[in-house]
Amino acid sequence: xxxxxxxxxxxxxxxxxxxxxxxxxxxxxxxxxxxxxxxxxxxxxxxxxxxxxxxxxxxxxxxxxxxxxxxxxxxxxxxxxxxxxxxxxxxxxxxxxxxxxxxxxx
Amino acid sequence: xxxxxxxxxxxxxxxxxxxxxxxxxxxxxxxxxxxxxxxxxxxxxxxxxxxxxxxxxxxxxxxxxxxxxxxxxxxxxxxxxxxxxxxxxxxxxxxxxxxxxxxxxxxxxxxxx
Numbered sequence: 001x002x003x004x005x006x007x008x009x010x011x012x013x014x015x016x017x018x019x020x021x022x023x024x025x026x027x028x029x030x031x032x033x034x035x036x037x038x039x040x041x042x043x044x045x046x047x048x049x050x051x052x053x054x055x056x057x058x059x060x061x062x063x064x065x066x067x068x069x070x071x072x073x074x075x076x077x078x079x080x081x082x083x084x085x086x087x088x089x090x091x092x093x094x095x096x097x098x099x100x101x102x103x104x105x106x
Numbered sequence: 107x108x109x110x111x112x113x114x115x116x117x118x119x120x121x122x123x124x125x126x127x128x129x130x131x132x133x134x135x136x137x138x139x140x141x142x143x144x145x146x147x148x149x150x151x152x153x154x155x156x157x158x159x160x161x162x163x164x165x166x167x168x169x170x171x172x173x174x175x176x177x178x179x180x181x182x183x184x185x186x187x188x189x190x191x192x193x194x195x196x197x198x199x200x201x202x203x204x205x206x207x208x209x210x211x212x213x214x215x216x217x218x219x
Binding site for chain 2: 004006008034041042043044045046049087089091095096097098099
């Protein structure tokens, strides 16, 4: 089993939709989790950290479920500019998921 | 601050050639790392360093060497290029490996023919 697994997508959603991605991890001792955003042919950039209590930043909400060993990213009111690949990162072995591609359509 | 810089942006090598990918950061970060990203795949860790003079292997170190003589620079050397090393290479830095944001360079697109 891979250390970190993500549904590669693509997720094709209309503008204004709510979309959620999950990322499962295998190491129960993992302590830190992040979501990164990567635009086509660009470097990844931090989107948000994932805290045990969950955290929200505008239209974006990240949550951690330790019992089931997954983190999630919820995007509300999708914009065209949200189209990108979203990578989850699990610290422990500094492992990146392979990314979930989101395409928001007009 | 320039952040993390990488050179070159693009490179084409013939099989068997060697070259060095340069990476520098001006944020006084102790932790630096090299990743490769292949189509449809995530970032795989090649080598990392927790400070000047200290380096260690990541998930896919074979065929690559690194050194860290200064805090700022972390070059990646391809010893004898192979087509399997065709990839996009990202350098990253952060204050620490586990708790803080990693800052990535713009990447080097390498093709080995």
